[in-house]
Amino acid sequence: MTKQIHLAAHFPGVNNTTVWSDPASGSQIDFDSFRHLAQTAERGKFDFFFLAEGLRLREAKGRIHDLDVMGRPESLTVLSALAAVTTHLGLAATVNSTFNEPYEVARRLATLDHLSGGRAAWNVVTSFDAFTGENFRRGGFLAEADRYTRAKEFLQTARELWDSWASDAVAADPEAGRFLRPGGVTPFRHRGRHFDISGLFNVPRGPQGHPVIIQAGDSDEGREFAASSADVIFSRHSKLEEGRAFYRDVKRRLAAYGRRPEELKILPAVTYVLGDTEAEAAERAVEIRRAQVGPQTAIYFLEAVWGRDLSGYDPDGPLPDVEPDLDEGVSKGHAAFRRDRGELVAKWRALAEEKNLSIRELAIEVSAPQTFIGTPRSVADEIDHFVQADAADGFIFVPHLTPGGLDDLVDKVVPLLQEKGVFRADYTGPTLRDHLGLAPRTQDGIEETS
Numbered sequence: 379m380t381k382q383i384h385l386a387a388h389f390p391g392v393n394n395t396t397v398w399s400d401p402a403s404g405s406q407i408d409f410d411s412f413r414h415l416a417q418t419a420e421r422g423k424f425d426f427f428f429l430a431e432g433l434r435l436r437e438a439k440g441r442i443h444d445l446d447v448m449g450r451p452e453s454l455t456v457l458s459a460l461a462a463v464t465t466h467l468g469l470a471a472t473v474n475s476t477f478n479e480p481y482e483v484a485r486r487l488a489t490l491d492h493l494s495g496g497r498a499a500w501n502v503v504t505s506f507d508a509f510t511g512e513n514f515r516r517g518g519f520l521a522e523a524d525r526y527t528r529a530k531e532f533l534q535t536a537r538e539l540w541d542s543w544a545s546d547a548v549a550a551d552p553e554a555g556r557f558l559r560p561g562g563v564t565p566f567r568h569r570g571r572h573f574d575i576s577g578l579f580n581v582p583r584g585p586q587g588h589p590v591i592i593q594a595g596d597s598d599e600g601r602e603f604a605a606s607s608a609d610v611i612f613s614r615h616s617k618l619e620e621g622r623a624f625y626r627d628v629k630r631r632l633a634a635y636g637r638r639p640e641e642l643k644i645l646p647a648v649t650y651v652l653g654d655t656e657a658e659a660a661e662r663a664v665e666i667r668r669a670q671v672g673p674q675t676a677i678y679f680l681e682a683v684w685g686r687d688l689s690g691y692d693p694d695g696p697l698p699d700v701e702p703d704l705d706e707g708v709s710k711g712h713a714a715f716r717r718d719r720g721e722l723v724a725k726w727r728a729l730a731e732e733k734n735l736s737i738r739e740l741a742i743e744v745s746a747p748q749t750f751i752g753t754p755r756s757v758a759d760e761i762d763h764f765v766q767a768d769a770a771d772g773f774i775f776v777p778h779l780t781p782g783g784l785d786d787l788v789d790k791v792v793p794l795l796q797e798k799g800v801f802r803a804d805y806t807g808p809t810l811r812d813h814l815g816l817a818p819r820t821q822d823g824i825e826e827t828s
């Protein structure tokens with residue numbers, strides 16, 4: 379059976395994928411930038427608009443790493459404003475389960491679900507690094523092994539809060555002189571290892587019952603958490619074969635939780651470059667990579683892996699002759715390289731030798747080349763092939779420009795996917811759960827669709 383593709387838009391990130399120095403780049407913070415990107419995604423009938431979260435500015439060698447975009451407004455506030463200027467687009471916020479409290483997060487997400495008419499989603503991320511923890515009350519308090527025990531209990535507690543209101547709890551019955559239906563709101567009581575709370579939740583049940591839950595961790599525990607509890611996985615496996623392996627691995631875990639494969643959508647983060655010909659697209663892709671990895675960014679990129687100050691090395695010269703310091707990290711808040719740094723250095727040395735690459739050329743080569751490069755037709759075909767080959771259920775597109783970075787995708791590629799019959803011509807329901815083909819969440823769990 380031909381699968382329908384799910385598409386989502388990521389606001390350009392606070393990393394070197396985002397080319398803020400391009401003359402076409404607009405503000406990273408004005409509401410107009412968020413509005414433009416969200417309205418473009420909605421014009422393209424995307425499932426949702428996604429905001430990532432970084433809770434501490436990245437640092438290198440004790441200073442703010444300001445080669446990339448730094449600083450962002452808070453996600454749920456931005457999404458609440460976007461709810462007023464969009465009508466169907468899902469609105470997904472990344473909110474950390476290590477540093478917040480379930481009552482407050484559940485309240486804010488239920489509010490967004492109401493304001494948007496059932497379009498809220500929560501990307502439940504975890505964090506255990508003390509560097510980020512220093513910003514919070516109990517800095518760095520969570521052991522790595524506990525990040526998912528807390529995340530799981532956090533989500534479970536939020537679900538208990540949402541479920542403490544029946545969907546018909548608000549009666550507003552003037553004859554009976556009652557605002558609430560008797561029994562419509564029940565007290566909550568959660569006693570667990572991480573949270574011990576009780577009381578009455580103060581936001582009525584949202585239109586979706588529970589917001590859509592997204593999960594983005596990649597470890598075994600992360601995958602198990604997604605299989606047990608998430609509706610969507612935001613994955614970094616965007617290459618065909620590794621995407622298929624990840625897809626198989628996660629989907630097979632669902633049965634243990636009494637869930638069907640279609641109840642969890644797998645959406646890798648991807649990038650794209652279009653051209654009128656394949657050659658033109660390839661040329662543009664190289665230009666963009668060079669803008670993303672300037673000389674200083676190349677040095678920083680290697681320092682994050684080497685754990686050493688490499689500022690004395692020429693970005694256009696060979697790889698550092700020193701060995702990595704595996705105990706130290708000079709870059710902070712950079713999550714990508716916390717494992718296997720020694721192995722990575724050996725691999726990169728071999729690659730640089732084989733292809734005779736300088737530091738900057740190596741950084742360009744290994745730091746996430748664009749996923750889809752080609753004409754609108756070839757990119758549409760490739761997107762469809764990925765999904766039909768079970769390497770994904772769709773994609774979260776990460777543009778390199780704010781705010782116009784998805785314009786040509788929506789104008790040129792989406793119509794071709796619609797023509798193929800693999801992507802919706804229009805929204806068929808008002809809620810994000812409708813777009814994802816997921817049932818609303820009742821107080822007893824998932825409601826059966828007819």
Ligand SMILES: Cc1cc2nc3c(=O)[nH]c(=O)nc-3n(C[C@H](O)[C@H](O)[C@H](O)COP(=O)(O)O)c2cc1C
Nearest residue numbers: 430431472503504505594595596597600612613614
């Ligand atoms: C594609 C992707 C996107 C992520 N986005 C964020 C983010 O915006 N904010 C954040 O704090 N963590 C983010 N993370 C980190 C994860 O949610 C998770 O906390 C981290 O990967 C550690 O879990 P793990 O050991 O299971 O991978 C992201 C991870 C992936 C794979």
